[in-house]
Amino acid sequence: MFSAYLKYVGSSYHPPAETTKTSTPSTLDRRSRTTATQSTTTTDTDKKSFSQVAVDARKFLNAGYQKLGKVADAATTDQDWHGTIRIQNLDRRALYAIATNHGSLFSATEVKAAKSEVASIEARASKAANPRGTDAAAAAKAAITVLDGAGPEEKASLDWAQRRAAAQVQYQGLAKERHQGRAALSVETDNPVVNHFVKAWSELEKSKAYAQDPASARIEDTPSWSKGVSLWKSLQESQTKTLGRL
Structure with a gap:
């Protein structure tokens, strides 16, 4: 009886659509991702204002593009996101700043990648459990x-x-x-x-x-x-x- 109810839970509630990844993950991408429930960064974002978190996330992405030798996020692949930029190293708060385009600092491609990464965090945690x-x-x-x-x-x-x-x-x-x-x-x-x-x-x-x-x-x-x-x-x-x- 309840199994039918669970199907209804998944089908009747439709939150704002999440976008998908820019490309299919490679084997290297899958191996490089952690099953942790929350990503980490080298800085503690908890004490920062959300605007500062967004600015720091902008700098983080720019540094990644520089490593790639690319201008902004033009033609960025999943391998680029996780192998070079390493978006998975951003913590949940930074990812949310990008996903919501806080301060209008991020492109549509970056918003899409951040939303996909947030969804992946939950998927990896569920798989690990x-x-x-x-x-x-x-x-x-x-x-x-x-x-x-x-x-x-x-x-x-x-x-x-x-x-x-x-x-x-x-x-x-x-x-x-x-x-x-x-x-x-x-x-x-x-x-x-x-x-x-x-x-x-x-x-x-x-x-x-x-x-x-x-x-x-x-x-x-x-x-x-x-x-x-x-x-x-x-x-x-x-x-x-x-x-x-x-």
Whole structure:
């Protein structure tokens, strides 16, 4: 029963589209990538402003292009990104700065590469947690760990809150199926926006149970989903006003 629900989790919620890599990874690329849940850099970005993180990321990419002997990101291949530029060495916060084109410092190609790398971090973590493909719950738990390791700017986004809620619901359902009679590991969060979205998935199941056409039920139509979006908007407005007074 729950397996069908999990398929719905994956099919009914569509976050902003992620772009794909610029080319197919080579064998060398695959070997050079780590299975860690979060990339690292030689500097500590936690204490920097997000604008400074973006500037440093811009410098990092420029240094990579210089090594390649190329102008900006013209015709950059996957081998270039991971073998020479080594975009995988950027931490999650720097990748998010590029992926969101913070400060309008990055090109469309760079944004695409950063989004792909962020997606790869989660994929590698899930694969490492479930190498044989026999423990989907472990893979889902690893995905949550990656999401929880995001920087404050990413965690403040609506997309992150919605994906974090979907990952939590997926893990709890998988763990319940795999370990019947045992409680799943705690993956709850004190993020109120995420909690609204988690509750929305339960409301969706109830609405499907009473609907004449269950397939027509949409999570976006649940009360808690609307509350989550409204709360997120109010938090964004509050933050904008606060920054405006500084």
